């Protein structure tokens with residue numbers, strides 16, 4: 001049965017897409033993030049939270065015979081975009097598990113392509129970084145610092161030409177939350193384009209919840225649907241230390257999880273991506289637990305705890321993780 005576009009997302013089956021890439025980062029440990037999260041029982045956590053889940057496609061980066069890292073990421077992005085597009089066409093809700101954050105190019109290029117006949121894609125980019133480098137501005141030339149620029153149509157053709165060529169996101173449909181470590185060239189590009197960036201100072205002043213609610217209003221105003229790309233490094237390292245590039249002074253897990261619950265009831269919410277989880281650094285599994293809490297908050301079925309109040313809801317999330 002083909003699910004209709006208007007079907008509430010909570011009634012859809014979640015398809016977990018593995019984006020096994022670490023080649024876009026300096027430290028490749030994120031390549032194993034998706035398999036580690038699956039091993040830690042993430043599908044079960046979602047099932048306990050009332051959702052139907054299936055094991056979706058697996059895209060694996062392959063550096064064999066590649067010219068350079070941009071070439072590896074470009075080819076991987078084409079594979080991932082096709083995998084995620086297939087999930088969307090089958091009426092399933094994608095949960096993409098990275099992978100370094102270069103996986104966002106494939107994920108959102110694929111989703112934008114399927115959504116295009118109905119309208120534009122909106123995206124909330126939760127991240128300690130701006131990920132808005134191009135090969136011209138990046139000192140490290142690491143592709144995981146480039147995915148947002150690429151999705152906005154700037155940078156190497158290997159990254160901007162995935163699926164249709166050119167930008168997959170309009171600046172007016174894009175919001176970044178939590179940025180606190182970036183280079184001037186990235187800030188300038190996003191400012192010139194007119195992307196709304198809620199830097200960490202603003203998030204600290206206003207709280208993550210109000211920022212996320214405003215971001216949702218922006219990314220859903222002129223689009224046919226919207227999603228969230230959540231870089232684990234947006235969280236404070238105290239809550240989520242096992243990430244490629246931790247930055248002090250981040251978003252608290254409880255605040256982030258409470259805000260992501262907004263996604264549940266929104267029929268225009270398309271899917272979630274989790275990036276930059278490095279299980280090789282996850283001694284004790286604390287970061288995996290944090291990710292379970294985020295994913296369940298975002299995708300869990302509202303009827304499981306809708307009448308329970310936030311404290312009990314959070315206790316249930318803790319139960320799910322345990």
Ligand SMILES: [Mn+2]
Pocket residue numbers: 101127128129131144231275276
């Ligand atoms: Mn990132």
